[in-house]
Amino acid sequence: MPLSPKPLDGRVAIVTGSSRRIGRATALALADAGAALVINASKGKLEAQAVADEITTAGGRAIAVLADVSQPDQAAALVQSAVDVFGRLDILINNAAVRRRVPLAEITHAEWRAVTGIILDGAFFCAQAAAPHLMQSGHGRIINIGGWANFAGAAQHAHVLAAKSGLVGLTKALAHELGPSGVTVNLLSPGLIETTDDDPKRVAERRVNFSLERIPLRRVGTPEDISQAVVALAGDALAYMTGATIHVNGGLYMG
Numbered sequence: 001m002p003l004s005p006k007p008l009d010g011r012v013a014i015v016t017g018s019s020r021r022i023g024r025a026t027a028l029a030l031a032d033a034g035a036a037l038v039i040n041a042s043k044g045k046l047e048a049q050a051v052a053d054e055i056t057t058a059g060g061r062a063i064a065v066l067a068d069v070s071q072p073d074q075a076a077a078l079v080q081s082a083v084d085v086f087g088r089l090d091i092l093i094n095n096a097a098v099r100r101r102v103p104l105a106e107i108t109h110a111e112w113r114a115v116t117g118i119i120l121d122g123a124f125f126c127a128q129a130a131a132p133h134l135m136q137s138g139h140g141r142i143i144n145i146g147g148w149a150n151f152a153g154a155a156q157h158a159h160v161l162a163a164k165s166g167l168v169g170l171t172k173a174l175a176h177e178l179g180p181s182g183v184t185v186n187l188l189s190p191g192l193i194e195t196t197d198d199d200p201k202r203v204a205e206r207r208v209n210f211s212l213e214r215i216p217l218r219r220v221g222t223p224e225d226i227s228q229a230v231v232a233l234a235g236d237a238l239a240y241m242t243g244a245t246i247h248v249n250g251g252l253y254m255g
Contacts, residue, residue, distance in 0.1 A: 006034030007235045011139060012086040014038040014078060016069050016126060017096030019047035021195055022145065025223030026093055026230045027051055027062070033231050035091060036061035038082045042068045042096070042118075061086070069096050069122030070114075072129075079129040089133035091234045094123035094167070095145040101156045112159045119163035120170070127174055131183070140183030141234050144171050145226075146245065148191045148253040168245060175243030184242040186233055191249020193221045216251030 008030060018027040019041040027037050028051070037055055039062055041048040048064035055062035063085055067078040082089045097119045102111060123144055134140030149157060150164035167187055175185040192210065194203060212218050229248045232238055247255050 007237075008091070008231070009034030011090035011137075011234075012036045012038070012082050012088050013091035013093065013234065014040060014082055014089065014126070014130070015093040015095055016040045016078075016122065017042075018093075019044055019051055020197070022190065022193060022223045022226050023093075023095040024051050025227040026095065028055065029224070029227035029231050030091070030093075030234060031055040031058070031060040031062060033235070035234070036086045038062070038078065038085075039064045040067055040069070040078055040096070042066065068118075069126055070117035072125045075122065075125035076129040079126065079133065083133060088137065089130055090137040090139050091141045091143070092126055092130045092134065093143050093145065093230060093234075094126055096122050097145070097160075097164075099147075099157070099160050102159070103156050104158055107159055115159040116163040116166070119160070120166040123167055123170060127170070127185075131174075131178060134183045135178065135181035138182065139236065139239075140178065140181065142171075142174060142178070142183065142185040143230055143233050144185070144187045146187045146189040148189055148247065148249045151189065151247075151255055152253050171245070172243045179242055184233075184239060186238075186241060186243070187245045188226065188229055188233065189245055189247045189249070189253075189255075190226045191215070191221050191247070191252040193223060193226065195223060214252060215249070219250060221248070221250060 013035045015027045017023040052062040052064040067074040069075045144167045150161040171187040
């Protein structure tokens with residue numbers, strides 16, 4: 001039986017932090033697979049709307065919603081916006097994150113809370129609000145976006161890695177709790193990702209400090225490498241996979 005060219009046709013997805021980089025590419029890929037999209041950013045309405053407009057111009061359905069997912073009321077409102085506009089919710093991609101490089105001695109309590117609030121608290125608040133709708137979907141999916149460094153380790157990222165590591169435990173807990181209702185919950189862990197819009201200074205620093213010989217495939221990843229993996233997890237082909245961590249990193253980290 002041939003595969004549908006639009007395997008997510010009729011389904012509705014939220015991608016947090018989807019105005020740029022991996023989030024944007026993921027939203028576009030999900031829309032191309034047939035899903036209606038809620039594009040999210042904490043600020044920058046024009047950027048978020050531009051992604052939604054790109055989807056609608058191509059014949060898809062999308063809205064842009066500003067929400068700070070570290071705040072439970074705003075996370076709940078984000079989820080409700082999907083249901084109000086599209087009538088359902090099938091897929092939640094917890095992608096919102098900040099990755100500030102800060103030495104341990106300089107991480108303030110406010111900095112710690114800001115980073116863990118967006119990455120870990122945000123994923124929890126969105127999942128909690130989305131769960132009732134996902135359980136009704138028949139195709140409920142939660143995909144948390146982690147990172148290779150929280151498995152391999154990295155200096156000056158204690159708050160980021162702690163929050164991303166927390167997503168591993170959250171993924172397993174939700175997989176157990178929501179599994180009986182048919183909802184799958186997985187974590188996708190990207191490797192080193194670059195885009196043409198990245199800060200050239202940061203790219204140059206990375207080239208000095210990071211040898212491509214560490215990556216068996218000998219290249220950095222693109223947002224599209226990650227987005228296509230997300231689409232696979234969001235569909236039905238991997239419906240018997242839950243509680244798993246999937247590394248998409250060119251072999252940089254082999255867990």
